Amino acid sequence: MAEFIAVMMITVLAVISPGADFAVVTKHSYLYGRKAGILTSLGISLGVVLHVAYTLLALSFVMAFTPYILTAVKYVGAIYLIYIGYKTMIQKPITDTADQNSLNPFQAIKYGFLTNALNPKTTLFVVSTYTQIIQPATAKAILLGYGAFIAAAHFVWFASVASVFSSKRLRAKMLAKQVLINRIIGTILCGLGLALLFFQVFDD
Secondary structure: OHHHHHHHHHHHHHHHOOOHHHHHHHHHHHHHOHHHHHHHHHHHHHHHHHHHHHHHHOHHHHHHHHHHHHHHHHHHHHHHHHHHHHHHHOOOOOOOHHHHOOOOHHHHHHHHHHHHHOOHHHHHHHHHHHHHHOOOOOOHHHHHHHHHHHHHHHHHHHHHHHHHHOOHHHHHHHHHOHHHHHHHHHHHHHHHHHHHHHHHHHHO
């Protein structure tokens, strides 16, 4: 029970901390609506499933090569964040219903999945949770249950964020200032990517 409480508390704190996932869900929710935001949230939870899967399938390998894995994820993730941040900053304003429906379900899920799968914060969170908090003797069924809980927590939180930012009144206000908001979100994403690159180069 103590182990579960620790996993639950750390998961909640990790999920609600602002980052790239939050920025992408916010963007998709107010620009394209609730469905796009929720599908992006689904993609994020699938990204978490990927982290859990490789951690459980090759825990000893992950433990041995975590520094190399994190280095690769930091570089690729940083470049991806800078890319989507730049694309967000230069995105043309959405002015009609057709544009608001231009993000198809696959694209929404893909953006959410890649943003999370390439997020070193999530990599470190999942790996450290399974290696530092969970006991080696914990049954595999319980390990899978923890993974399901972590993924579900991500989906519930970001689906809630999507519901808030896609609400009719708030969305209308944000769409009216979408150029400024997109530049702010894009700057945040680029800043996160540049920070990852800077700290990685500095560490090297």
